[in-house]
Amino acid sequence: MRAVRLRLLAALALFGLLPATLAAQQATLVSGVVTSEAGQPLSSVQVAIPTLGVGAITREDGRYSFTVAAERARGTASVVARRIGLQQKTATITLGQGPVTLNFTLAASVSQLEGLVVTALGQTREKSQLGTAVQSVTSDQLNTTHDPNVVNQLAGKVSGVVITGAGTQGGSVNVRVRGFTSITGNNNPLYVVDGVPISNGGRGGDPSGASNLDNGRDFGSAISDINPEDVENISVLKGPNAAALYGSRAANGVVLITTKKGGVSSRVATQITASNTWDRPSILPDYQNLYGQGSGGQFKYVDGQGGGIQDGNDQSFGPRLDGRLIDQFTGPQQPWVAHPDNVKNFFNTGQTRDGNIAFSGGSDRTSARLSLGGENVDGIIPNSFLRKVTALANGSLNVTDKVTATGALNYVRNTGQNRPGVGYNSGILEQFVWFGRQVDTDVLKAKMTDENGNLFNWNYNFHNNPYWLQYENPEKDVRDRTIVSGSLAWRPVGWVTATVRSGTDFYRYNIDQQFAAGNLNFSDPNYAGAFSYLRDVSSENNTDLLILANRSVTSRLVLNGTLGGNVRNQSTSTEGVGTAGISVPNIYNVSNAAITPSNVQFFSNRRVNSVYGAASFTWDEWFTVEGTARNDWSSTLPPGNNSYFYPSVNSSVVLTEAVPALKGMGGLSYAKLRGAYAQVGADAAPYQLRSTYQGFSQKFGANPLYTLTNTLANADLKPERTRSTEGGLELGFGDNRLTVDMSLYDKTTSDQIINLAVSSASGFTSRSVNAGKIQNKGFEALVSVVPFRRNTTEWTSTFNFSSNRGRVVELYPGLQTIVLGGTWSATVEARAGEPYGTIRGYGIKKDANGNYILAGGLPQRDTLQVLGNVQPNWVGGWNNTFRFGNVSIGALLDTHQGGKLFSVTNMFGEYTGVLANTVQGREVDWDNPGIVVPGVTSKGTPNTTTVTSEDYFQSFFRLHERYVYDASYTKLRELRIGYELPTSWANRMYAQSANIALVGRNLKTWTKVPNIDPEFNYSTTNYQGMEFATLPNPRSLGFNIRITP
Template sequence: MGMSVSVSRFLAIAGVVFGLAPALAQAQGTTISGQVTGTGGEPVAGASVSIPTLRVGGFTDDAGRYTFVAPASATGTTVTLMARRLGFLPSSAPISIAGSPISQNFSLSPSATQLTGVVVTALGITRERSQLGTAVQQISSSDLNTTHDMNVLNQLSGKVSGVVMNQSGTQGGSTNIVIRGQNSITGSNQPLFIVDGVPISNKNHGSESFGGGLDINADGGLGKDYGSAIDDINPEDVATVTVLKGPNAAALYGSRAANGVILITTKKGSNTTGRVQTQLTSSLTWDKPSILPDYQNEYGQGAGGEFYFLNGKGGGVNDGLDQSFGPRLDGRSTGCTFVPGTHTDPPESPFSPHVYDNTVPCAQFNAPNGAPWIAHPDNVSSFFNTGKTLANTLAFSGGTDKAQARLSVGSQQVDGIIPNNTFRKFNGLLSGSLNVNDRLTASADMQYINNDNHNRAGTGYNSGILEQFVWFGRQVDMNALRSSMGDGSGNLSNWNYNFHNNPFWLQYLNPGEDVRDRVTGNVSARYHIADWLDATARSGTDLYRWQINQDFGQGNLLYANPSYAGAYTQFSEYSNANTSDLLLTANKRAGSHLQFNATFGGSRRFERYNNDQQSTPGITVPGIYNASNAGITPTLTSFVSKRQVNSVYGAVATTLNDWWTVEVTGRNDWSSTLPSANNSYFYPSVNTSIVLSDAVPFLKSGVLSYAKLRGSLAQVGADADPYQLQTVYLGQPTKFGSRPQVTLDNSQKDPNLKPEETKSGEVGLELGFLDGRASLDMSYYAKSTRNQIVNLTVSPASGFQSQVANLGRIDNKGFEALLDVTPIRTAGGFQWNTTFNYSQNKSKVVSLAPGIDTYVIYSDWYQNLEARVGQPYGVIYGYTYLRDGAGNLLLHNGLPQLGDQAVIGSVQPKWVGGWNNDFRFGPAQLSFLFDFHKGGKIFSVTNMWGDYTGIFKNSLVGRQVDWNNPGLVVKGTDDANCGTDPKCAAGTPNVTRVTAEQYWESLYYNAEQYTYDDSFVKLRNLRFGIDLPSVFASKLHASSVNIALIGNNLWTSTKVPNIDPEFSYGTGNAQGFEFATIPNTKSIGLNLRIVP
């Protein structure tokens, strides 16, 4: 009901505003409009059309149309109108501004170069790319949204140099994105997101660990990835995405710029002479798990080659162990129970088969007596559904030369691969602009988003669904679990009653729902003071409410108290951030040789955040999940924080002879989360660019057509989270009699805290070849972050567990390259464009606190993810094999032993890249993108348990033996003669045989064995589309109709066994540890786009 009312209100408001838009035009000035097309007449979306000397312009919509207003002060002048689009050669036309509307169309010729044109930069200011001294990459809507993944961040995978991304398999889950390496040890390393000039939250609740209790605020709360807030953006509403790579390009954002910035500009309305144009985009895809483990199907549940009975809830069926080292799956229908007196439980001699009673029918879980003892090879894959995603966006746009508006309504309906998991999203975006008079232009945007996700599956080791699939007996029939989740007496039915929940019971009788309602918007007004001076005032808001409810049925092994009828947790989060800016922008030429660009302004950002949570592990009456039914007093928590940052900033750029630009920027922030003595901090930067091909004309040739050198220096930083200055008392859920109880916070705060500080330098070279047929953009950068704000572990004798402090330094340096080429372009209309990007980043933890050489970022399964001095950020520190002096395994009784803990490797990739190809011939288009990830390490608990339990095919080694020569001989040195010699010089080669079960169980906790090289290649996107004949399009009153076959994540090549090497546990820093992740999906489907 709440969603339908909110949606109805949004549509009602949008209808009124959209309907009135044409009537609001009462302005002077000169409206300039037209259409930009390719050489074949097809519309070119996302093209920039501008008058550089007046600093006014706009972008084309999906129909290639643009509109903007030139100030009245320009009346009577002749100016140059420029049209540019990445992948096309620029075009220009002289126009005379006389006060009446001007219509000017452009036809752009294809080009590979991305080195010229207008791009959106910091504070939303458009700049000539040739004048930029920093690394900026812009992706247009047509290049971004090729296969219509509804997560806008996923669309960036493999397309932007310097960016490392990891996707989540959870439906509506989060995407981890890092630009040019991690800067902060414990703080956020995610970039700042700006949508239409408004900073928006990318808050994430998700599993950073392999479990999690009832506290959703805790790492890994409920073991679920609840997604991140940036996922709310509808990719169909995006006009451009601009990536400001690191501090140098983002310095004007000050304390939020250290991790880079992603600027998202949404689509706007255009001049359609009062007509309303309608555009429809619709896609339908079918989804399957991309990678599932490779299971063995020769041996069933049990131990030592025998059945293992336990007279528990299962009434004596084979429920004593959940490993699959039992008897061979030989199809027997009798002989599954021992002859009395012929066995011990558990069997003491695994190499001596016991005597079975062949007169008694086999009785396995939920199967009739005499059911054959056989494998069910698809018992895991058959759990997953074929998912389905239906996404539709309907957009209306139009206007006159005085006012323009655009309204889009989008919906996404997902039936996930996990049974009973559904996801629904509604997007509504309304934008409009009005030329109030010849000097004043006003604009506004409002967006409403509703996300509703039912029954997300948990990940990690939390008695959830995915955990079972590394224990699942190979004889278990998944259809039996599906058809019977309980018996007539209310007892749960499962393949093992003692350790696991029925996966279908978890999804159908443990209901969960998370709903996020969000409103973002901004209003702005620009006043044209003079031909060279504008003033802009804008204010924006980002507001959302997030409600997460999770219920647990009676008998849930992890979350519900067995003495009660179930459990629940309820979590509510509210966030509101308001940002206001006032800017003065100047653009002045002094003669024909000098051009000055300047921006001065100030801003105020105020954030309010609060959450409330209640949970109990025990309710009284089944099925009623609220406080009135609590059998155990609920735990209640509440948190409120506020933050305010006031800022002033400025940037001055001077361009000489249109080929040498020098820009100086500065920003000062005052943060409320820092002490008064340290809350004011200044962030300067300087950058320069020299267009060498213009400065030294003889450099140009038939091969080299463009050359630019750039360089920059910057200093930015990050403030602290709220409540880091003073140690406070925390309220407790229980009372002492009638009085409330409080405890001292276990973290000691620092009243002298300083902001984190990042200094960065960068140089770059941009080259164009063959008159636009090829371009190369290269960057080298180095940056250093000091005064890290961390919670440092301290001695319990201090009365605290941790202490907030400034410490440490992390350095990053790297190289990036972006190559664009058009190898083939024929007069017959065939063209091939190819793009390759490459990024390499090397990080190093230079120092921590005095006397401390390591900081544990995350720990689980006796292994750590650490920031260790002298090592890259994020090394896996865990147990290794015990070896002799020659490096051979040192064995005890024939089995490997755990050695010392050591650094096993870094989770950071050696390099990442992407190769994108686009083929066009007449009405047909074919595009595909390969995503490369070389190096880096991951620790896979899935593989560790899959071998330990004997269900992975790898665990068959050593089982196919006869009783006279059982097991396997592990290659290594026998420690029998070692004595006290740690290098075991007197050791002899091992000859002791062990069983496969003994061998694989001995590798438990061995991080060296289960840490893998995370290299992979993915076919990330594939699209084959065709423009339908114009005769058909005209019947729909459209300029073009395109239908396409689309695919995502269709193929993966990796040496990592049994899992997808790409995974994400939220957006935090606990990356590189994998366990029971929901598999990423591969999808294939159809897309329809109708453009007016």
């Protein structure tokens, strides 16, 4: 009995000790919140214990939590909090003694020398270990003024990257990373979102206007579909050295976009953002208001078609605007007076309103984020608008301790109406370089048609009523886009991860344009109107198998390895139909076509199979060597040439870690040398190996007709090759309060695939060949400094500089030039031995001393000659942020210096006499006092002949030299004044934090180019540097609000 009692007591004692034993071995919950120095919650911060391989990512409200398993919860551990663009912080905690609450406050990192960056294949690396040039921009830096196109927000912030806006709301953004790599092909960087390459294909933007079914409108580039509020970070891989693993499209650089993710807390976090800006044209021509419509000082209106005195003429060399009574389009004997604001008043004050709400949350095993956004843009041009709706859902699930699944679905719907044209024939400003200075646009707005329903206008020979164009000739477009991706990662051991990832980018684009009877540009005057329809479909799928290994071999040696394969399938199709004449008004259908419609049917497919690998080792955290290799097999190249291999190698040495004695010398706190060499191959566009047929609009009896394309195929094409070498130096001083990051590079692309012009007697206009070599050499620098920092007051300043010279080394044997585009006899060319983008046109005859050689007192045309080059000498940006407690002020200057442009606005503005400078020679009357042009006669004697102002300015037509300008400009690109509400105030609104800011974009432009905005582009093509009455980029003012409930 006693033995039984002892056993019972022992069991009770053991039972009593069990809770203590379990407590000693219990799991440890680590949680907290991460905020900025201003107290604002920070999302997407990685909080982890690296030695244990556990951690979490903060949600929108800055909260995080993770659990350390009981069997590993012993002793102390270091917890690290870090995010791209922020200074890393570390704290020590004790495990196994109950829950731990650990909060972090992270400061912005002005230095880009150390910390995390996103690199090729979406991997996160320590920047100190990279031997290539990579620059990151965080969401806070991107959304300072909230431009609807996230790529616009990079302007002036990344060295080596030239970004120009289209001047049209919702238009394309032209991005060049380290110059032009291809002579006639694609020069755009590759865009990758969360590891999935996406299309940046555009439609329109051709300045030739009516020659295409898109009629010269710019429908924007597809990258504008990305919601800026969903972007966590953008990393720019500059050129093939950094981006070699991405394959043939990496020669132009890669823009990596990382989106925001959910957290791990069961509490759902919410973030609300809203902005409202008002937009006006930033620059309009400087018009004269002394003389009205007509020629030779005469004008009298009868029918606007030449029935009166100069009333069919659309120039402004008519009578002086002195109030005399003259018959006009508004009625007989009307006061002849100027309307100084007739162009300015045509434009609306546009408005851009957008909002976004995001929900994020999760658990120890899951995380998710849902973001819903909307954008409404009422354009500066009457009856034009853009609408965008976005939805992004992403999440992850730890299926087991070793298997993780992720997925994302992004849907975007873009709708537009009356997107502006960008060409001379379709741009609205084309009309205003001919506009009579006496014309009252308010009358044209109030009366677009007469009592009989016919078009009402001031001139019927050359122009339509601009309001009638906007309201009776509607353009409507819709783009539906879906980007879906998923991955499954398996970690068999702690240092190896195998991932299968697949992503598809799909969009459908519909464009409908209707032209009422009387439309001078697009409708045959003998019929009742015209129309065109376009349907674009694009799909790209990328599937990868990726194995990553990261192994600490010793306490000083770390090895990293990557092995993978990729299958890329692309398909596009275009269907279009248009006619210049319909039978019955307002029925825009093929069955109503009076003129045989022009049909377009095109489809394209491409597949590229790839294998790639990379290996690197890091010794003692100061020396890293990495090598990569990739081989592609492309369906667009012939057997024998369709396989191409390209390697790269890079290395970095952190000198201050290798030689600690360097620290402190001259204030030096960090020094790193890096170097890299890379090769990248590129394939051809589809269907260049064999001749293909396309359908013809007409039939032969009942039989369909087909015709060969204009380009002769080449079955022996080889891949293009880009070779790049770069070196860099990174320095930090004063505990990295002053940092410098410099790069030198040399990039050459050979075996260019170009279409070479051939005699039309061959039945073709061109043939595809491998020929030509283009070289880019450049220097980049990024300087960051914190001039002042004390308590809650700080001033940070960043300046980036880059200079690139791209030169056409050679073309096809015997070929001197390739014309990239042209207008009014001026061209932009790729000329052998000269910088890429040469402007060529007619000069003005001069003698040996530079004097004009005149005939009849007027300048004379000289031969065709090189007039300049479109490439800037250098570009830069200066970004300053001032913080005073809860108040912050940010300002960004963006500058492009050097290069040339040719301006059609100025050429025709002088020819028509509408510009202010054309008053010269008619200060008293239309022919008084006249102009004596400085110069000499053909005999070398001084000119004494007086000519009229009209004759003088019209003599310069197609004398392009006069209208080629230095394209330099500096812009106040961004200005932001923000206020972070005190927490107590935010709490009264049931919010954790709230921020309000006044914002502005393109507020001021400094340039010597008269009458136009020197920043313009024509979609994403290589044909740049010629201005066709292009709309200026809008000046925007407004406010942003951000609330975290």
